[in-house]
Amino acid sequence: MAKDHQMSGQRFFIVTVLNAVITILEVVGGLLSGSLALLSDAFHNLGDTFSIVISYVAHRISQRQEDQRNTFGYGRAQILAAMLNAFLLIIVSVFLVIEAVKRLGHPETINGGLMLWVAVIGLLANLVSALLMHGGAKHNLNMKATYLHLLSDTLSSIGVIFGAFMIQWYNVTIFDPIITIVVALYITVESWPIVRHTITILMQGAPKMDxxxxxxxxxxxxxxxxxxxxxxxxxxxxxxxxxxxxxxxxxxxxxxxxxxxxxxxxxxxxxxxxxxxxxxxxxxxxxxxxxxxxxxxxxxxxxxxxx
The missing domain is CATH 3.30.70.1350 (Cation efflux protein, cytoplasmic domain)
Known part of the structure; x- marks a missing residue:
């Protein structure tokens, strides 16, 4: 148990550092290239950095033993973190959809080459982060919510790369906001079941049984x-x-x-x-x-x- 806990801590730390670096890189790249999709990916990564920290703190709290203040223990700290992270994903997604819709009517000039290189670096870092968190996501809602953050960023990076290709070779800038909307909707759809499940647990809901x-x-x-x-x-x-x-x-x-x-x-x-x-x-x-x-x-x- 102690070894698993230490490994989880190391993974959280590595993923946090990776996401912080990606966020800075994509913010700079998005501003220089004019890509909303790249900036949206940066916002996701910024949210991921906070969510990973929240997840790790909740993970540490959940390891505490039962005491007189919490006779059932502190396991629900991870449920609270999972709900908060899923809500953050949905809020960020709504914000990005609004910005993308605005840009559909007013397309801007985008540097497709710079956008492409930054997106490729972001994709590689997101893949590493997602793989690190994948193992714990199967049996833990908190880590699943964090993994979903990272997976959404991986998919977002793939979308940004596709958009960058279209902009670089065909100068079709409309792909930038379209990709942003598609990824945001996908994230919302995937996040909502986590929100619903965590609320059921916090409301002391009964599991489905006969x-x-x-x-x-x-x-x-x-x-x-x-x-x-x-x-x-x-x-x-x-x-x-x-x-x-x-x-x-x-x-x-x-x-x-x-x-x-x-x-x-x-x-x-x-x-x-x-x-x-x-x-x-x-x-x-x-x-x-x-x-x-x-x-x-x-x-x-x-x-x-x-x-």
């Missing part, structure tokens, strides 16, 4: 007579929490514990639930719904009182 099937599986365990009032939520993209009230046959506490272990094993192996909290009951709540609805419960109590 809760009736979970109840049916639990009822197959000897001693369990009913399951009700369950709560399922995500702490981060990997950890699922589960709590439930379990109606059981009247038995000794020492007989209940083996049943608890069976339930925990079942939920962990079949549904990848890592933390289970159970409340054993005899007849209390036997008529309650699987998903607790407080308003419905109040209505039922009111009806019983009126009767």
């Amino acid at each position: 809760y009736d099937a979970i109840k049916a599986d639990l009822l197959t365990i000897e001693g369990v007579t009913n399951v009700h009032h369950i709560h399922v939520w995500m702490i981060d993209e990997h950890r699922i929490m589960f709590s439930a009230h379990i109606n059981m046959q009247d038995m000794l506490l020492s007989e209940v514990e083996p049943i608890y272990r069976q339930i925990e094993r079942l939920l962990a192996t079949k549904y990848q639930i890592c933390h289970v909290t159970l409340q054993a009951e005899d007849i209390r709540g036997r008529d309650e719904e699987l998903i607790h609805n407080e308003d419905l419960e109040q209505q039922l109590k009111q009806r019983q009182h009126e009767e």
Whole structure:
């Protein structure tokens, strides 16, 4: 774990330095060549530099152990960073689309040769950065958001290179804003699912599961007579929490514990639930719904009182 953490830190540092250098190069190149696409790529890289720093800080915070202030740990720091980075991508993309649309009506003279060389250097640096972050992007939303930043810059650089060729050989300057718009729209489409997923986690949303099937599986365990009032939520993209009230046959506490272990094993192996909290009951709540609805419960109590 320590070795992986050290490697992640080294990768974050290398990628940060690369993006800072690319940003400076592309800003200078974009101003000198007059290319909006090159400047847009520079803005993306500037955003990437900040996002990588944010991601690394969140990565470090998430490594802290549980304590009295955060009994579930600090893993959600990476969820917050992923959401912030995805939002930044969308905001920058909207800004670039607005500027590109303005330039469609007022094309400007562009130095295609300078634009091409700067874009090629940017592409190589972005490829190296994306490859460095690719490994961690498969299992971590925070690193996935950072990787998406870098991948978008790689695609943007390819688009800028294509536009530079068209400008250099055919003097078709309209490709510059068109490429900017296409890349910005692609980035927005790719970023939105990350925003949606991180908001679901932060709102303690439930993962997509067949809760009736979970109840049916639990009822197959000897001693369990009913399951009700369950709560399922995500702490981060990997950890699922589960709590439930379990109606059981009247038995000794020492007989209940083996049943608890069976339930925990079942939920962990079949549904990848890592933390289970159970409340054993005899007849209390036997008529309650699987998903607790407080308003419905109040209505039922009111009806019983009126009767």
